[in-house]
Structure formats: C-alpha cells, structure tokens
Amino acid sequence: xxxxxxxxxxxxxxxxxxxxxxxxxxxxxxxxxxxxxxxxxxxxxxxxxxxxxxxxxxxxxxxxxxxxxxxxxxxxxxxxxxxxxxxxxxxxxxxxxxxxxxxxxxxxxxxxx
Amino acid sequence: xxxxxxxxxxxxxxxxxxxxxxxxxxxxxxxxxxxxxxxxxxxxxxxxxxxxxxxxxxxxxxxxxxxxxxxxxxxxxxxxxxxxxxxxxxxxxxxxxxxxxxxxxxxxxx
Numbered sequence: 001x002x003x004x005x006x007x008x009x010x011x012x013x014x015x016x017x018x019x020x021x022x023x024x025x026x027x028x029x030x031x032x033x034x035x036x037x038x039x040x041x042x043x044x045x046x047x048x049x050x051x052x053x054x055x056x057x058x059x060x061x062x063x064x065x066x067x068x069x070x071x072x073x074x075x076x077x078x079x080x081x082x083x084x085x086x087x088x089x090x091x092x093x094x095x096x097x098x099x100x101x102x103x104x105x106x107x108x109x110x111x112x113x
Numbered sequence: 114x115x116x117x118x119x120x121x122x123x124x125x126x127x128x129x130x131x132x133x134x135x136x137x138x139x140x141x142x143x144x145x146x147x148x149x150x151x152x153x154x155x156x157x158x159x160x161x162x163x164x165x166x167x168x169x170x171x172x173x174x175x176x177x178x179x180x181x182x183x184x185x186x187x188x189x190x191x192x193x194x195x196x197x198x199x200x201x202x203x204x205x206x207x208x209x210x211x212x213x214x215x216x217x218x219x220x221x222x223x
Contacts, residue, residue, distance in 0.1 A: 031209065033209075042213060042214075042215050042216065043201070043213040045210060045211070048209055048210070050209070055209070056209075056210065091155065091156070093156075095209075099144070099205065099208045099209055101146065101158055101161050102146075102158075102211065103158065104148075104155045104156040104157075105155060106154070106155045107154075107155055
C-alpha cells in the first residue's frame with residue numbers, strides 16, 4: 001500500500017491567498033484526520049471525518065479554515081485567506097473505524113509570508 | 114479535559130546506555146500509542162498499547178502501560194545513534210480523538 005498521500009509537500013504563499021491542501025487516505029480506511037503541528041502548540045487535531053462525514057471540527061481555528069471529503073479517497077483542507085500565523089506542518093492521517101491506529105501522511109509544510 | 118505530559122522533553126544520552134521516557138495522562142484511558150518522528154518527517158507508529166499491563170518490544174525499545182497509574186513508559190536499551198528522533202505518546206480521549214504529549218527529543222551521542 002502507498003500509505004497516506006498528501007500534496008503539495010511544500011507550499012509557500014503570500015498572506016491573503018487561498019491555500020488548498022490535499023489528502024488521499026489508505027484504501028479501506030474510513031476515518032480521516034487533519035492535524036496541524038507547530039513548535040508552540042504541538043500536534044493539534046483540526047477535523048475528523050468518518051465515512052466522509054465531518055464528525056468533529058472543534059479544532060478548526062476559525063472560519064478561514066474549511067475541510068471537505070467528497071469521497072472515500074480524497075479530502076481537502078482549505079485556508080482562505082491565509083495568514084502568517086497559519087504557517088505550520090499539516091498532517092493528514094487515516095485509520096480503520098476511527099479508534100484504531102492512525103497512519104500519518106508525509107505532511108505539507110505551509111509557509112505564509 | 115485529558116492532558117498528556119511527557120518527560121523529559123529533551124534527552125541527550127550516550128550510546129550503549131539505558132533510559133526511560135515517561136508519559137503521564139490525567140483521565141482514564143486504556144488505549145495509548147507511541148510514535149516516532151524524525152526531523153522534517155512524518156510520524157511513524159511504534160507501539161499500540163490496548164490494556165492495563167500491556168508490554169510491547171521492538172528491538173531496543175520497550176513500551177508498557179499502567180492504566181491505574183495513568184502512566185506509560187518507553188524504555189530504551191543500549192541506545193544507538195539511529196534511535197535519535199522525537200518520540201510522542203498519544204492517549205485516546207474518546208473513540209477517535211488522540212491527545213498528544215509534547216514529545217521527547219532524544220539525541221544519542223557516540
């Protein structure tokens with residue numbers, strides 16, 4: 001299996017621009033998680049999908065962040081407009097049924113200037 | 114609210130030595146995970162501990178879980194340079210939500 005796939009791996013953008021991060025979970029996994037990792041706050045869960053439905057989005061920082069999962073093999077995390085404080089590494093992870101081991105993707109390093 | 118505390122946060126140790134990383138958590142949970150992260154890389158799952166008294170070993174690493182004490186340990190035996198990385202414990206706060214510790218940055222010196 002290819003594991004969790006994320007794109008792009010690196011993104012540099014200017015403040016105010018829209019950013020879209022993409023994730024393909026492991027085939028057969030029905031739970032998908034978006035995390036953000038920063039030095040100051042560590043690893044934070046942003047949103048959790050189960051069977052393509054958002055179950056918990058309490059970690060989404062504000063209305064500038066949105067996430068979708070249109071089908072079992074694809075999810076996006078969008079930031080519009082982006083701000084310098086959004087600079088972080090964003091990880092996507094997937095698991096079977098949510099409470100099993102989570103497998104992490106390689107991450108997207110986002111820099112907003 | 115579940116809180117997860119790791120210590121130490123930074124550990125510099127010589128090759129060949131033994132050491133233990135501790136992970137304490139504040140509320141009841143019987144599912145705990147250990148992950149490894151190399152600089153600039155993703156998180157790699159090391160151990161899944163699912164019940165009180167669970168012990169798992171892989172190479173020079175051994176993890177254990179005491180749910181009554183709300184404590185997990187990651188023991189390193191005869192450390193080698195390849196073990197240098199950041200180690201995270203993560204505790205299940207609900208059926209899906211993992212709360213991560215701050216991580217322990219391990220540096221193994223020759």
